[in-house]
Amino acid sequence: MHHRPLPLCLMLAYATSAPVARAEWAHAGSRQYVGPPRAPHAMSGVDARRSHRARSSLSANPRVERRLRVAYGVGRGLVTHDDGGFFVLHPTPRASRFDAQGKLLYSLKLPAEPSSPPVVLSSGASAFVAGGELYVVDDRGQLRSRSPLSDSDLTVRSILATADGGVAVAGNGWLFKFSAAAELSWRRPIAETPLELLETSSSLLCVTLLGSVYRLDAAGRISKLGDLGGTTHAVTAGARNAQLLARTGNHRLVTFDLLSYQLHTTVEDATLELDGPVLLGAEHLAQAFTSDGLLVRYRADGSEAQRVPFDAGARKAPGGEDALLLADGRLLVARASADVAVITPRGEVTTVSDSACPDPLGLYAAGTGAVLLACRSGNLLRIE
Numbered sequence: 001m002h003h004r005p006l007p008l009c010l011m012l013a014y015a016t017s018a019p020v021a022r023a024e025w026a027h028a029g030s031r032q033y034v035g036p037p038r039a040p041h042a043m044s045g046v047d048a049r050r051s052h053r054a055r056s057s058l059s060a061n062p063r064v065e066r067r068l069r070v071a072y073g074v075g076r077g078l079v080t081h082d083d084g085g086f087f088v089l090h091p092t093p094r095a096s097r098f099d100a101q102g103k104l105l106y107s108l109k110l111p112a113e114p115s116s117p118p119v120v121l122s123s124g125a126s127a128f129v130a131g132g133e134l135y136v137v138d139d140r141g142q143l144r145s146r147s148p149l150s151d152s153d154l155t156v157r158s159i160l161a162t163a164d165g166g167v168a169v170a171g172n173g174w175l176f177k178f179s180a181a182a183e184l185s186w187r188r189p190i191a192e193t194p195l196e197l198l199e200t201s202s203s204l205l206c207v208t209l210l211g212s213v214y215r216l217d218a219a220g221r222i223s224k225l226g227d228l229g230g231t232t233h234a235v236t237a238g239a240r241n242a243q244l245l246a247r248t249g250n251h252r253l254v255t256f257d258l259l260s261y262q263l264h265t266t267v268e269d270a271t272l273e274l275d276g277p278v279l280l281g282a283e284h285l286a287q288a289f290t291s292d293g294l295l296v297r298y299r300a301d302g303s304e305a306q307r308v309p310f311d312a313g314a315r316k317a318p319g320g321e322d323a324l325l326l327a328d329g330r331l332l333v334a335r336a337s338a339d340v341a342v343i344t345p346r347g348e349v350t351t352v353s354d355s356a357c358p359d360p361l362g363l364y365a366a367g368t369g370a371v372l373l374a375c376r377s378g379n380l381l382r383i384e
Contacts, residue, residue, distance in 0.1 A: 054365035068102035106141030186220030276317030321362025
């Protein structure tokens with residue numbers, strides 16, 4: 001197996017409830033990076049907990065400050081950088097980096113269309129899968145490595161930038177872990193189809209579609225922690241890294257304690273058709289969407305706190321990247337062919353004028369005071 005060596009070893013550590021300082025030091029001729037990535041939206045779900053929680057806090061009356069246009073459109077996704085710019089994987093064999101004004105900084109032609117979303121490492125490098133290989137590209141557009149995974153038609157279920165600076169990838173039937181030097185650390189078969197990879201301060205986790213919760217250690221040994229009790233469609237980890245919230249089926253929310261390995265049924269309501277992502281707000285407030293335009297919030301004891309209609313006439317729930325929790329507790333939701341909804345902790349709903357997108361890909365934190373709404377067609381709106 002051939003690898004192009006990385007001049008940098010990338011180390012990434014995620015915060016639990018308090019910020020983690022960024023540090024670097026030299027070791028064996030390489031510069032090591034330790035700390036969270038300098039990226040407001042480093043991967044799908046914002047971070048390794050898939051929390052959908054941003055550090056951004058918009059103005060009291062958010063508005064569209066700038067409209068950008070990305071050639072080739074947006075395919076597998078994008079990630080943002082601390083300079084306000086963003087890295088895009090197109091629906092063609094190409095990846096591009098843009099600055100905050102939408103100016104193209106570099107573009108890479110790839111041998112195959114990307115098969116995973118991108119992630120940002122702590123050095124600012126981007127990683128993604130295309131043609132059965134893991135690519136690592138630095139922030140100047142230099143290809144640092146191409147590391148084979150398996151067959152070129154590998155279906156990627158989840159990709160994660162890990163706390164040790166490496167990358168974990170879940171495919172159909174296989175789990176892969178790459179080191180900070182993009183060397184294959186281990187490759188393990190898994191009998192169940194993965195749904196999502198997550199990482200807490202203590203462990204790397206894999207949740208499967210059947211609802212199994214697995215822990216993976218540094219050597220790739222897999223141990224089953226428990227079961228979520230049904231087919232799982234969405235999952236997130238709590239801020240203190242001790243709890244998973246999951247949607248199993250269309251009527252049920254459950255929590256799984258990562259310390260006691262106990263499963264608790266938080267909500268079971270046959271009258272609600274739950275869909276879309278799940279979120280954990282302040283004070284363990286569980287938040288879920290329905291397919292007909294409702295946001296439902298539940299207290300830790302399972303009692304309903306709010307039922308907020310935010311998208312009258314909707315026929316489906318928001319997509320996985322369409323919901324973003326702001327630092328001040330407000331929730332942004334992208335809606336197809338309608339303005340972005342802003343939902344306060346009290347359940348009040350307003351909209352961002354002239355922010356309608358017919359084909360939203362998602363909402364992406366773009367610094368402490370801005371959010372990008374990305375459309376699959378390549379239109380991007382900067383909201384402040």
